[in-house]
Amino acid sequence: MYLLGVKEGCGEGECGACTVLMNGKPVNSCLVLAVEADGTMIRTIEGESKNGKLNPLQESFKKHHATQCGFCTPGVIMSATSLLERNQNPDEEEIKEAIEGNFCRCTGYRQIIDAIAEAATLLESEVKK
Amino acid sequence: MLNSFSYYKPKSEIEIIETLKSFGDDAKILAGGTDLLVYMKQQIAGPKVLVDIKGVPDFSKIDVDSGGNLIIGAAVTCNDVVENQYIRNHFPVLATAAKTIGSYQIRNRATVVGNICNASPAADMAGAFLVLDAVVIIATEKGNREIPIKHFFVGVKKTSLQQNEFVKAIKVPADYKDAEASYLKASRIKGHDLGTCNAAMSRSKNGKIKIAIGSCNITPVLLPDFDSNNIDLANILTTAMNSIKPIDDLRGSKEYRKHLVQVFIKRLLNGKGHSH
Numbered sequence: 001m002y003l004l005g006v007k008e009g010c011g012e013g014e015c016g017a018c019t020v021l022m023n024g025k026p027v028n029s030c031l032v033l034a035v036e037a038d039g040t041m042i043r044t045i046e047g048e049s050k051n052g053k054l055n056p057l058q059e060s061f062k063k064h065h066a067t068q069c070g071f072c073t074p075g076v077i078m079s080a081t082s083l084l085e086r087n088q089n090p091d092e093e094e095i096k097e098a099i100e101g102n103f104c105r106c107t108g109y110r111q112i113i114d115a116i117a118e119a120a121t122l123l124e125s126e127v128k129k
Numbered sequence: 130m131l132n133s134f135s136y137y138k139p140k141s142e143i144e145i146i147e148t149l150k151s152f153g154d155d156a157k158i159l160a161g162g163t164d165l166l167v168y169m170k171q172q173i174a175g176p177k178v179l180v181d182i183k184g185v186p187d188f189s190k191i192d193v194d195s196g197g198n199l200i201i202g203a204a205v206t207c208n209d210v211v212e213n214q215y216i217r218n219h220f221p222v223l224a225t226a227a228k229t230i231g232s233y234q235i236r237n238r239a240t241v242v243g244n245i246c247n248a249s250p251a252a253d254m255a256g257a258f259l260v261l262d263a264v265v266i267i268a269t270e271k272g273n274r275e276i277p278i279k280h281f282f283v284g285v286k287k288t289s290l291q292q293n294e295f296v297k298a299i300k301v302p303a304d305y306k307d308a309e310a311s312y313l314k315a316s317r318i319k320g321h322d323l324g325t326c327n328a329a330m331s332r333s334k335n336g337k338i339k340i341a342i343g344s345c346n347i348t349p350v351l352l353p354d355f356d357s358n359n360i361d362l363a364n365i366l367t368t369a370m371n372s373i374k375p376i377d378d379l380r381g382s383k384e385y386r387k388h389l390v391q392v393f394i395k396r397l398l399n400g401k402g403h404s405h
Contacts, residue, residue, distance in 0.1 A: 012167045013235055025208075025237045031166045032238065035136050036181065079233065101232025 005045035005074040009103070016102035019075035020044050026082045028101070045074035048081065056126075057081060057119040066115035068106035076102045080116045088124050092117065131166075132175050138184040142268050142297060145180055149293045150270070152178040158295050159183075160204055161238040163231065164247045188297065191216065197303030200266075203296055207236035207244070220301055222310035222329065226257035229314050229324070242296050245281065248288045248348070249323070255282065255349035256329030257312055259341035261305040266298040273297070282348035308333050311400075313393045314343075317380060325381040326389045330397035332357050340365070340394060345373035345386055360398065366391055 006029060009017035013028040020029045021043040029042075048055050054062065057080060067073045076099055083090055083098035090098070095116050096109075104112060136159075139145045149156050157176035159165060160183065168174035182188055188204040191213050199220055201210065207227040210216055217224050223241070230236055230244060230253045244254040245265070255278075263278045270293055278299070283289050290296065310331035314324045327343040338355040350372050355365055375386035 011170060013163055013231070016232065016234055019234055022237075026234045027237050028163075028234045031162050031235075033136065033162070033166070033179075035138075036162070036183070098233060101234040 003044060003046050007071055007074060009071070014103070015072070015075075016079065016099075017072050017075045019078045019102065021078055021082055024082070024085070026079045026101075043078070043081075045077055048077065056122045057084065057116070060115040060119040060122065061112075064111045064115040064118065066108070066111040068104065068108050068111070072102055072104045072106075076104065076112055080119070083116070084120055084123060088120065088127065090116070090120055095120075131169050132172075134169075134176055135178045136181065137178065138181040140184050142185060145182060145185070145295060146268060146270055146293060148178070148180050149295065152180075153292065156180050158246070160240040160243040160246075161206060163235050163239040164243065182295070194300075197306060199301040199303075199306070200298050201241055201301075202298050203242040204240055205242070207231075207239050207241055208233070210241055211236065219306045220261065220310075222257045222261070222312050222331070223254070223301070226253045226312045226314075226329070229253050229312070229316075229327075242299055245278070245299065246288060246290070246296055248282050248284075248286045250285060250346060250348055251323040251327070251344040252349060253312075253314065253324065253327060253343070256327055256341035256343050257310070258299060258301070259349060259351040260310055260329045260331035260339040261301045261308070262339070264300040264302070265296055266300055267294050268297040269294045275300070279351045285347050304333060304335075305331065309400075311397055313396060315381075315389050315393075323380065326375070326386045326393070328390060328393035328397060330394070338365075338398075340369065340397070342369060342373055342390055344380075345375040345390060347374075362395070362398070365394060365398070369394055 007017040009015035011030045013031045018029040019026050023040050061067055079099050079102050095113050137148050139148055155177040159179040159181045183204045188202040190202045192200045194200055207230050210227040211224045241254045244252050258278045264275045265278050265281045267274050281288050308331050312329045314327040316322045316324045324344050326345055329341045331339045336357045338357045340352045342350045352368055375383040377383050
């Protein structure tokens with residue numbers, strides 16, 4: 001399938017680089033056997049842009065320079081996607097909690113939090129329209 | 130890398146037992162996999178057969194039985210417990226403890242029963258279940274047997290489970306519905322570390338105080354009951370110190386752990402534990 005977005009970092013469920021949504025919930029894919037995923041809906045970073053166009057969350061990551069080296073980004077975005085799907089108006093603590101399982105070894109969490117917060121505001125105003 | 134293994138996903142309790150009987154010690158139960166798959170990758174465990182219990186629909190349920198007891202199935206995840214409104218309303222300490230396990234992603238896979246069966250001295254659910262006087266429901270060849278959770282832990286990562294048995298659910302007695310209970314945990318980093326130590330407390334309607342301590346002995350420790358109408362703090366602290374044997378490790382020294390346990394017990398007795 002040549003889908004290379006999901007990254008294996010630690011391979012032990014610590015770093016979150018391999019985060020995918022399994023039936024809508026973020027999981028560490030390194031700790032899910034392929035056979036266990038049989039019959040489930042798996043969403044990866046590849047499903048987030050449409051027709052070559054980034055979605056608002058991805059645009060926000062770009063604007064805030066939240067990708068940095070980029071290795072953790074596919075996982076962080078899937079965790080953030082899940083957060084914004086269950087909570088349209090997260091506060092900073094809720095954002096931090098949602099990405100607690102995603103290591104960024106560039107350690108630029110500020111930009112990531114800002115990007116998620118702005119995407120939430122954008123999405124909320126879109127819903128109001 | 131994982132060694133090769135066979136994978137079975139039985140659809141019933143009986144099939145699980147039959148599979149366990151066929152493969153004996155070569156078989157391991159797979160629930161959330163957040164501990165087992167790590168051990169397999171690290172070559173600490175090398176089961177030839179994995180028996181996935183998630184194929185039995187009842188095991189994913191959180192139920193209340195006819196006696197009002199809470200029943201949590203073996204495939205119920207930590208986040209299922211955190212998000213369950215009935216548990217949050219009536220047994221909130223279980224949600225509090227479950228929320229401290231791993232990260233959000235881990236809690237979407239890790240099961241509360243798995244946390245117990247892994248039998249780590251640091252198991253977050255152990256303390257909460259111990260102070261709620263929970264009962265482990267074990268499926269065996271001859272039907273179910275139930276044992277109080279205080280008799281379930283027998284050593285580091287060792288339980289009283291016998292061959293061809295597995296835990297199908299955990300039961301919290303109705304007596305503890307709406308009882309005051311709380312949980313405190315110290316860890317170096319949230320989301321990525323086991324606890325340095327933890328403590329849980331409950332105050333039952335019939336005037337008993339139960340206190341459990343984690344990461345301070347080879348198993349989670351339940352202290353003898355205390356009388357909530359006549360609290361003797363000095364006695365409680367002495368009993369606690371006599372019941373634990375903490376070690377020095379990378380998460381903290383034994384002196385630090387002893388200190389934390391005393392601080393936690395005072396906070397819990399003063400109603401300063403976390404709850405939802």
